[in-house]
Amino acid sequence: xxxxxxxxxxxxxxxxxxxxxxxxxxxxxxxxxxxxxxxxxxxxxxxxxxxxxxxxxxxxxxxxxxxxxxxxxxxxxxxxxxxxxxxxxxxxxxxxxxxxxxxxxxxxxxxxxxxxxxxxxxxxxxxxxxxxxxxxxxxxxxxxxxxxxxxxxxxxxxxxxxxxxxxxxxxxxxxxxxxxxxxxxxxxxxxxxxxxxxxxxxxxxxxxxxxxxxxxxxxxxxxxxxxxxxxxxxxxxxxxxxxxxxxxxxxxxxxxxxxxxxxxxxxxxxxxxxxxxxxxxxxxxxxxxxxxxxxxxxxxxxxxxxxxxxxxxxxxxxx
Amino acid sequence: xxxxxxxxxxxxxxxxxxxxxxxxxxxxxxxxxxxxxxxxxxxxxxxxxxxxxxxxxxxxxxxxxxxxxxxxxxxxxxxxxxxxxxxxxxxxxxxxxxxxxxxxxxxxxxxxxxxxxxxxxxxxxxxxxxxxxxxxxxxxxxxxxxxxxxxxxxxxxxxxxxxxxxxxxxxxxxxxxxxxxxxxxxxxxxxxxxxxxxxxxxxxxxxxxxxxxxxxxxxxxxxxxxxxxxxxxxxxxxxxxxxxxxxxxxxxxxxxxxxxxxxxxxxxxxxxxxxxxxxxxxxxxxxxxxxxxxxxxxxxxxxxxxxxxxxxxxxxxxxxxxxxxxxxxxxxxxxxxxxxxxxxxxxxxxxxxxxxxxxxxxxxxxxxxxxxxxxxxxxxxxxxxxxxxxxxxxxxxxxxxxxxxxxxxxxxxxxxxxxxxxxxxxx
Amino acid sequence: xxxxxxxxxxxxxxxxxxxxxxxxxxxxxxxxxxxxxxxxxxxxxxxxxxxxxxxxxxxxxxxxxxxxxxxxxxxxxxxxxxxxxxxxxxxxxxxxxxxxxxxxxxxxxxxxxxxxxxxxxxxxxxxxxxxxxxxxxxxxxxxxxxxxxxxxxxxxxxxxxxxxxxxxxxxxxxxxx
Numbered sequence: 058x059x060x061x062x063x064x065x066x067x068x069x070x071x072x073x074x075x076x077x078x079x080x081x082x083x084x085x086x087x088x089x090x091x092x093x094x095x096x097x098x099x100x101x102x103x104x105x106x107x108x109x110x111x112x113x114x115x116x117x118x119x120x121x122x123x124x125x126x127x128x129x130x131x132x133x134x135x136x137x138x139x140x141x142x143x144x145x146x147x148x149x150x151x152x153x154x155x156x157x158x159x160x161x162x163x164x165x166x167x168x169x170x171x172x173x174x175x176x177x178x179x180x181x182x183x184x185x186x187x188x189x190x191x192x193x194x195x196x197x198x199x200x201x202x203x204x205x206x207x208x209x210x211x212x213x214x215x216x217x218x219x220x221x222x223x224x225x226x227x228x229x230x231x232x233x234x235x236x237x238x239x240x241x242x243x244x245x246x247x248x249x250x251x252x253x254x255x256x257x258x259x260x261x262x263x264x265x266x267x268x269x270x271x272x273x274x275x276x277x278x279x280x281x282x283x284x285x286x287x288x289x290x291x292x293x294x295x296x297x298x299x300x301x302x303x304x305x306x307x308x309x310x311x312x313x314x315x316x317x318x319x320x321x322x323x324x325x326x327x328x329x330x331x332x333x334x335x336x337x338x339x340x341x342x343x344x345x346x347x348x349x350x351x352x353x354x355x356x357x358x359x360x361x362x363x364x365x366x367x368x369x370x371x372x373x374x375x376x
Numbered sequence: 377x378x379x380x381x382x383x384x385x386x387x388x389x390x391x392x393x394x395x396x397x398x399x400x401x402x403x404x405x406x407x408x409x410x411x412x413x414x415x416x417x418x419x420x421x422x423x424x425x426x427x428x429x430x431x432x433x434x435x436x437x438x439x440x441x442x443x444x445x446x447x448x449x450x451x452x453x454x455x456x457x458x459x460x461x462x463x464x465x466x467x468x469x470x471x472x473x474x475x476x477x478x479x480x481x482x483x484x485x486x487x488x489x490x491x492x493x494x495x496x497x498x499x500x501x502x503x504x505x506x507x508x509x510x511x512x513x514x515x516x517x518x519x520x521x522x523x524x525x526x527x528x529x530x531x532x533x534x535x536x537x538x539x540x541x542x543x544x545x546x547x548x549x550x551x552x553x554x555x556x557x558x559x560x561x562x563x564x565x566x567x568x569x570x571x572x573x574x575x576x577x578x579x580x581x582x583x584x585x586x587x588x589x590x591x592x593x594x595x596x597x598x599x600x601x602x603x604x605x606x607x608x609x610x611x612x613x614x615x616x617x618x619x620x621x622x623x624x625x626x627x628x629x630x631x632x633x634x635x636x637x638x639x640x641x642x643x644x645x646x647x648x649x650x651x652x653x654x655x656x657x658x659x660x661x662x663x664x665x666x667x668x669x670x671x672x673x674x675x676x677x678x679x680x681x682x683x684x685x686x687x688x689x690x691x692x693x694x695x696x697x698x699x700x701x702x703x704x705x706x707x708x709x710x711x712x713x714x715x716x717x718x719x720x721x722x723x724x725x726x727x728x729x730x731x732x733x734x735x736x737x738x739x740x741x742x743x744x745x746x747x748x749x750x751x752x753x754x755x756x757x758x759x760x761x762x763x764x765x766x767x768x769x770x771x772x773x774x775x776x777x778x779x780x781x782x783x784x785x786x787x788x789x790x791x792x793x794x795x796x797x798x799x800x801x802x803x
Numbered sequence: 804x805x806x807x808x809x810x811x812x813x814x815x816x817x818x819x820x821x822x823x824x825x826x827x828x829x830x831x832x833x834x835x836x837x838x839x840x841x842x843x844x845x846x847x848x849x850x851x852x853x854x855x856x857x858x859x860x861x862x863x864x865x866x867x868x869x870x871x872x873x874x875x876x877x878x879x880x881x882x883x884x885x886x887x888x889x890x891x892x893x894x895x896x897x898x899x900x901x902x903x904x905x906x907x908x909x910x911x912x913x914x915x916x917x918x919x920x921x922x923x924x925x926x927x928x929x930x931x932x933x934x935x936x937x938x939x940x941x942x943x944x945x946x947x948x949x950x951x952x953x954x955x956x957x958x959x960x961x962x963x964x965x966x967x968x969x970x971x972x973x974x975x976x977x978x979x980x
Binding site for chain 2: 075152153154172174175176177179180184194195196197198229232235258260261263264
């Protein structure tokens with residue numbers, strides 16, 4: 058047996074993957090292994106966060122991410138509070154900071170925030186004292202999604218390094234694309250971004266990605282294809298003309314799937330527009346990792362909540 | 377009022393190409409004499425080691441009166457101006473209600489007199505309500521004392537309306553100051569580039585500014601109305617102005633603000649809204665180009681675009697926070713830091729850009745100069761004084777400023793307006 | 804009381820533990836041996852090997868990571884990685900031997916008992932430790948002990964080092980730095 062890894066986790070917040078080192082990212086993924094094991098037991102709970110309070114502060118609708126975080130907190134034995142825009146004083150015009158301070162004053166440990174403005178999690182981390190976990194801030198980052206995507210890829214291939222991972226769709230407005238890009242490049246994968254020029258600015262090349270507007274030209278080299286959800290609002294702002302044209306050029310159609318590598322791994326952050334960015338039978342097929350992503354999302358979020366709450370300074374422990 | 381004798385300083389008056397050690401005598405609100413042995417005065421100021429310059433002028437400030445008096449008033453703004461060494465400022469019309477009629481022009485002029493610190497001149501709106509559709513009463517406002525016209529905060533988006541404005545304003549030999557921003561390309565909260573892509577923020581492309589400059593230069597080629605580009609920020613914008621001037625369009629002028637000479641879009645990485653303004657901070661290459669524009673005269677004057685906002689407005693999510701930072705009080709040393717210290721321009725040229733050139737654009741003949749009989753607006757500057765900026769000490773009501781803690785060199789020590797000492801430094 | 808025990812001492816303690824355990828259990832019946840990460844697990848393997856050579860035929864193995872069950876999570880500083888617990892054998896109705904390296908306050912064992920209760924219900928749980936240094940803060944006792952140290956000052960650490968983890972076998976009593 059080898060000696061224990063000396064790495065420890067010291068960050069109080071998880072705001073994004075851009076600022077994390079490769080070691081820190083691996084640390085979270087390794088920690089998630091333990092939490093995945095918890096979900097296989099008959100009693101799917103550990104007391105690690107007993108007595109702590111985790112608040113889901115969602116200024117943007119998202120049933121799946123919210124329930125994932127809620128379940129993650131509950132499996133850690135934390136108390137959870139759900140706070141959504143429609144049921145709070147935000148609709149009465151309260152600022153983000155005021156709302157957060159009011160919540161914090163009730164004695165809580167973690168705020169999980171989803172918000173339509175990039176930088177909202179950063180802003181909170183500067184103004185309240187509890188831990189902040191970013192569940193998606195505008196088009197900036199969705200770190201737990203990036204982490205669960207990496208975890209799923211690592212689980213499937215045993216590694217990240219050297220893999221060719223394509224992210225396809227509305228990249229410019231995608232926090233999932235950014236978080237994935239930052240983490241995958243740090244861990245040595247080659248990231249290929251695919252989309253129309255109106256949704257994929259070339260400046261992404263300076264962030265370490267290969268950029269192409271021609272899906273078919275790269276389809277045969279990919280180990281992983283991560284399809285992003287098409288957002289129909291982009292038609293109104295002329296970022297692409299019609300859904301039909303988008304699907305024909307950037308959808309994972311059956312025909313394209315046939316031209317992929319035999320063991321290509323297909324992913325999607327959800328929710329899917331079946332038949333638009335991805336064909337149903339591919340999404341439900343044996344090469345799809347979509348459901349594993351959801352399962353792993355729970356383990357990753359448990360790991361993140363566990364790590365940020367125990368990242369406090371103190372004396373060392375003697376048994 | 378009392379007479380003032382300023383002794384032992386170095387007079388620096390670009391309007392007379394004057395730079396020499398001399399005394400200055402101010403009497404009855406005018407410059408009486410420059411020389412030696414000027415006789416007695418009621419008050420004597422020792423300006424040893426300092427420059428004695430015409431009072432500094434800033435043609436681009438926002439005083440939020442009427443409408444947002446908690447952010448700034450003409451009174452607090454004037455106090456901020458004199459604390460920065462400015463004797464004359466021109467305030468923009470995006471107040472609530474907007475400054476698009478004589479009565480409001482009158483209000484600003486009267487309030488400026490009542491407060492009695494810096495000279496505050498109103499800039500009237502080009503269009504009614506700043507809506508960009510119908511011309512405002514430019515003639516009446518001009519008669520009452522508006523020194524320029526602008527819809528600042530936005531540009532005049534409709535080419536037909538802008539063309540009419542140029543034709544109409546030409547009649548009064550007044551100047552149109554344009555906030556150059558093509559509306560349909562706008563909507564972002566920072567410069568569109570690598571930084572905005574990394575941060576996931578919608579960007580304002582450089583072309584938004586360049587498009588309106590190019591359009592206005594073309595519209596104005598055969599009209600020749602005096603046209604002034606506000607807060608220039610991109611390399612190609614500077615090049616467009618350069619070409620126009622080379623082309624013989626002598627009615628075109630431009631200004632640049634301190635932040636576009638010192639900061640870049642990378643500063644937005646922490647989502648600190650003190651780095652959010654419009655036009656946004658651009659890239660390092662744009663900063664270099666603006667500095668080049670100052671060096672070769674493409675850019676005529678320096679102006680702060682002093683834009684006060686309440687803390688609770690700025691302490692919002694980056695996309696939702698208002699644009700703008702204040703700038704009157706640190707302006708002079710910031711220009712020194714950006715332009716004089718690295719050796720790009722001399723003190724003479726710096727003062728020219730802050731006095732005579734500015735006065736010429738807004739046609740204030742008796743300001744920006746120390747020739748005999750000019751208004752006794754004088755700034756005494758200690759170019760060697762080192763100090764640390766403390767925003768909490770500002771006379772402005774607002775605090776939205778990114779330069780907290782900066783070590784600066786150079787500072788106004790005395791500000792004299794109309795022959796009265798309105799501000800001096802507290803040691 | 805000595806401050807230093809070498810490889811030979813460690814071997815003798817492990818052998819002693821094994822014979823104490825062998826005397827208490829029926830070698831023909833199933834016995835689960837679960838070590839507490841990290842060195843408890845190493846010891847569990849050594850004890851298991853000894854028990855097998857003493858005729859124990861049905862030993863089930865598991866490893867427990869108690870990090871998530873500690874009651875001092877808020878006090879302790881940044882901690883090393885939490886690793887998965889692996890208990891893949893059935894534990895209901897079968898005696899379970901917990902193995903750890905040092906028994907001190909008893910809080911680790913309390914955490915281990917909590918963790919085990921989430922996995923099932925052994926017929927009995929007994930505890931084997933290499934070193935008992937006293938200083939209990941909870942009413943917990945070891946059933947099998949290799950070395951008992953009395954009156955170890957609170958400001959001293961008892962360090963167990965094992966070949967598989969640290970490159971050598973030794974037990975030392977050292978002041979905390």
